[in-house]
Amino acid sequence: MNFKHKYLFLLPGLLVLLAILIFPIGFTVRLSLSSWDSFYPALDFIGIENYVRLFTDDARFWEAFGRLSLLSVTTVFLQYVIGFGLALIVWKEIAFQRFFRVLFLIPMMTTPVIMTVIWRTFFHESLGPVNDILSHFNVAPLWLSSETLSKFTVMIVEVWQWTPFMFLLLLAGLLSLPKEPFLAASIDGAGPIRTFFYVTFPLMAPISIGAIIIRLIEASKIMDTVYVLTSGGPGTATETSSFYIFIKGLREFQFGYSAALSLTYLIIMIISFTIIAKLLVKLMVRGN
Amino acid sequence: MSLIASNLSFKPGNEWHLDNVCFEMSKGQIYTILGRTLAGKTTLLKTLAGLISPDEGTLTLDDRDFGSIPVWKREVAMVYQQFINYPHLSVYENVAFPLKQRRMQSDQIKARVMKALQQVGLDGFENRKIQALSGGQQQRVALARSLVKEASVILLDEPLVNLDYKLREQLREEFRNIFSSEASKDSILIYSSTDPVEAMQLGGQILVMDEGRILQQGTSKEVYENPNCTKVAQITNDPAMNLFEGRVDNGRIILSSEIDLELPQHCKGLATGSYIFGMRAAGITLNSTGFPFSVELSEISGSETFLHIRHEMIGVVGLLDSVQNFNTGEVVRVQFDTLQLYVFDQNEQLVSSPYRGLE
Numbered sequence: 001m002n003f004k005h006k007y008l009f010l011l012p013g014l015l016v017l018l019a020i021l022i023f024p025i026g027f028t029v030r031l032s033l034s035s036w037d038s039f040y041p042a043l044d045f046i047g048i049e050n051y052v053r054l055f056t057d058d059a060r061f062w063e064a065f066g067r068l069s070l071l072s073v074t075t076v077f078l079q080y081v082i083g084f085g086l087a088l089i090v091w092k093e094i095a096f097q098r099f100f101r102v103l104f105l106i107p108m109m110t111t112p113v114i115m116t117v118i119w120r121t122f123f124h125e126s127l128g129p130v131n132d133i134l135s136h137f138n139v140a141p142l143w144l145s146s147e148t149l150s151k152f153t154v155m156i157v158e159v160w161q162w163t164p165f166m167f168l169l170l171l172a173g174l175l176s177l178p179k180e181p182f183l184a185a186s187i188d189g190a191g192p193i194r195t196f197f198y199v200t201f202p203l204m205a206p207i208s209i210g211a212i213i214i215r216l217i218e219a220s221k222i223m224d225t226v227y228v229l230t231s232g233g234p235g236t237a238t239e240t241s242s243f244y245i246f247i248k249g250l251r252e253f254q255f256g257y258s259a260a261l262s263l264t265y266l267i268i269m270i271i272s273f274t275i276i277a278k279l280l281v282k283l284m285v286r287g288n
Numbered sequence: 289m290s291l292i293a294s295n296l297s298f299k300p301g302n303e304w305h306l307d308n309v310c311f312e313m314s315k316g317q318i319y320t321i322l323g324r325t326l327a328g329k330t331t332l333l334k335t336l337a338g339l340i341s342p343d344e345g346t347l348t349l350d351d352r353d354f355g356s357i358p359v360w361k362r363e364v365a366m367v368y369q370q371f372i373n374y375p376h377l378s379v380y381e382n383v384a385f386p387l388k389q390r391r392m393q394s395d396q397i398k399a400r401v402m403k404a405l406q407q408v409g410l411d412g413f414e415n416r417k418i419q420a421l422s423g424g425q426q427q428r429v430a431l432a433r434s435l436v437k438e439a440s441v442i443l444l445d446e447p448l449v450n451l452d453y454k455l456r457e458q459l460r461e462e463f464r465n466i467f468s469s470e471a472s473k474d475s476i477l478i479y480s481s482t483d484p485v486e487a488m489q490l491g492g493q494i495l496v497m498d499e500g501r502i503l504q505q506g507t508s509k510e511v512y513e514n515p516n517c518t519k520v521a522q523i524t525n526d527p528a529m530n531l532f533e534g535r536v537d538n539g540r541i542i543l544s545s546e547i548d549l550e551l552p553q554h555c556k557g558l559a560t561g562s563y564i565f566g567m568r569a570a571g572i573t574l575n576s577t578g579f580p581f582s583v584e585l586s587e588i589s590g591s592e593t594f595l596h597i598r599h600e601m602i603g604v605v606g607l608l609d610s611v612q613n614f615n616t617g618e619v620v621r622v623q624f625d626t627l628q629l630y631v632f633d634q635n636e637q638l639v640s641s642p643y644r645g646l647e
Binding site: 178180181183184185186187188189190191194198199202203205 | 366377
């Protein structure tokens, strides 16, 4: 067979890739250079005007981005710590081990939007069971309408929803670890805590980095929880980048501008995750 | 310093892994626990290390209760069959690990690590990753990690078993040098092996184990020359000592209707009766005036040939000190060197040995 024919076999895959990835990105780039909105729905060319507006005249986007960074880093950190703790508990031989493994996975099996509705009811300031219980102690926090506390409420729901995912990845990692270094560590005089910090944690570093990056990528897209729980409020207190892009694109129909927002957001994310991954490798692997 | 085990027993299921094990070991000595697979060697070492809690019995080190000390506080070091190291650490960090657990100062750690690496021939390898080393080098790292602790008890659980023949020979020689060096003079070295040749080469004391029990303890010479029962005789020889039943009658040993041997000097005085006779492979040689045996198998091993032969119910292995080929079923004539004959009673206990005569 002629060696050049290999391209024929690659063609179907390339066409699919072109259709589902390259064309939408290319179209978004073109769209971001237009003023397409509900009043003027046409693919005109305005150069980098949308980008100039974003960098000089849109503090709300950057505030939303800062909020997103805070929310995603904090929630993923908490998910990692709690998930690792739970994985360590069921990694060891304990009573009702299988029961606990299933129990810890339940939040992941539920529908996120429906669960967020339930959480919203749960934290409802006048009708919710949380404040009902807290009222016995003469406390009634404004879970959804306080600027500070509403962020905390979003974090609680996110951590509850996604800790099982972290737990699952880390448990799989723990179960795949070789037994020998643990045997050696106990003989070498390392107690349970030192064994964790000197053996378990370093051996888990590659898996931890993978799990953290996956969750950071997911967390940076946070939209449904905010939409259902607070709609970005009170004011813009819980508004995140993706939610702001959603408002600009699908509520205000500023398609050209929201395309510029999306592309800027994408580029920042790619750069951020590259730096974060390198930092994590340096911190968790080489730091050992 | 002495390590004393009294009535150590461990029975996790229906079988005894340790059955009333007793011994006393002194510092500066090397003790080889010799036994077949599943004899209880690893269980015993793990019990000494604190990885297994025995059901019964006590362990004392210098009159202190050694058995109640948790594993990470016990002054033991262990080298395993598998090359157990920390895969995420460098050679230096691996060897330094036990010292860091003791929170020693870094200059002290460095001095001891470099000394240990030098002892095992790995100086210059400090910064290498474990995965970048060969099997033999990985096992040297494990050995250096056990030496650097300067532990009271150093346990070596068949450390050469997973190495190739050449490397095993080389490391065995190095081990012997390390164990006889100054570095090991304050430790009790306990080495487990299935290989009698290895046990004999290491010298020191041998404890022969089988089914969780210690059958005999003594110097390698003593155990080799005077195995106290048939099991010890088999375990301490490779190939296992040939055992065959026969009778002593009128000053002769009658093995079958065709084979009778003159009673050797060291067996004179044996009462008439049935016995189990033992002879190492080296005592059975070819001789044109010998007894007829048919060949079942011939194995060439280096410059020697192991000949598996049979006559009626007597199946033995002979050792020829040259390479020879035989056909299966071929009849050969065999001579028994009765000066090397062992005699055991019907309870399989030693009655007479070529070195000590009648018991």
